[in-house]
């Protein structure tokens with residue numbers, strides 16, 4: 001019996017790892033279209049910058065149970081740098097600074113925001129317990145002090161969509177989890193060296209050690225389904241026939257799945273994320289030197305400085321994603337310079353803007369209502385991906401949770417087929 005996993009992003013990797021780590025031996029084949037794994041969470045050596053960069057800064061939270069379990073399983077827990085002292089924020093409008101190191105700091109931030117406690121409590125209650133099919137309330141930034149300083153930026157970075165557009169239910173679920181986790185749940189972790197070093201390469205090493213086959217450059221074109229059973233996976237370079245008892249897991253983004261297997265994925269709009277990477281100096285590249293700062297009141301949400309590279313992230317960036325690169329730099333660099341307290345007029349040595357137009361689906365309420373879950377009508381075909389399971393924002397946590405769930409379900413089904 002063979003397990004075919006298609007898509008080597010975090011969903012496909014975590015599904016393959018779950019299959020490889022289960023007791024017993026089995027044939028596992030991971031098929032990936034690109035020459036490298038990682039998907040929307042990837043790294044490469046950028047010849048123009050002369051350094052390794054990520055497609056964009058990715059943060060995990062202490063409350064991300066599935067992501068933490070995956071990191072432990074692939075032996076990469078130590079490859080995350082936890083920002084244990086909390087996160088420093090800067091308000092670009094008035095220069096105010098504060099630190100968030102746990103829920104108590106939100107109380108302090110409320111005092112800074114200056115809104116009445118009753119207004120803040122009413123808004124928080126709406127965010128935590130929304131109507132099922134609602135959007136996060138529009139105009140959060142004008143609603144209350146915490147709306148402006150905390151909730152509006154948090155919605156954009158967790159949902160990659162603006163308030164008024166982002167589905168309320170998955171944001172509420174994430175917020176409840178983070179707040180319930182207290183200080184530990186709010187901890188932010190960043191890949192110490194790169195996304196590949198932390199989240200991808202250790203999984204590939206584990207899979208290779210356990211005998212899984214890794215097929216790069218293998219693009220799925222279509223899935224042959226008949227009589228309620230997936231019969232064949234047709235790739236550019238080969239056709240894989242599925243024998244009785246074989247299981248196929250499609251860990252593709254919805255726009256790719258819709259091409260390969262029409263009807264399995266909902267139509268969805270997408271939402272871009274922009275990252276500006278800047279090499280600051282030509283000194284030693286000591287990646288242990290990590291600084292992270294949150295910004296409010298501008299377009300950049302986070303600035304990560306890792307060694308001599310600063311990376312600035314703007315989520316929900318549909319209004320700027322189409323700008324010429326020089327204009328993006330002119331818009332974002334002054335915010336980066338302020339976040340890093342650089343002297344006036346400081347310029348990066350080299351820079352690159354990475355625009356991920358399809359960073360996530362546009363996670364509005366209509367998309368949320370159409371997420372399918374991991375099962376399909378075919379008994380030997382499962383889905384995984386950040387977009388698949390309802391109720392979770394499209395993030396690393398959702399990708400990994402869906403992958404593990406699909407891997408475990410495939411094992412259960414293959415066990416049944418054998419009986």
Ligand SMILES: Cc1cc2nc3c(=O)[nH]c(=O)nc-3n(C[C@H](O)[C@H](O)[C@H](O)COP(=O)(O)OP(=O)(O)OC[C@H]3O[C@@H](n4cnc5c(N)ncnc54)[C@H](O)[C@@H]3O)c2cc1C
Nearest residue numbers: 007009010011033039040056058059220359385386395396
């Ligand atoms: C710039 C940016 C910043 C982000 N920041 C964060 C963050 O801070 N925190 C967070 O939790 N999440 C963040 N995310 C979201 C996170 O990256 C995604 O949720 C996650 O990586 C999705 O993983 P996935 O495996 O579901 O999908 P993907 O990563 O899209 O993986 C799908 C894989 O399938 C492959 N593929 C596609 N078509 C085919 C085909 N036909 N045949 C074979 N293979 C195919 C692709 O090459 C890819 O490797 C960010 C995303 C971006 C783009």
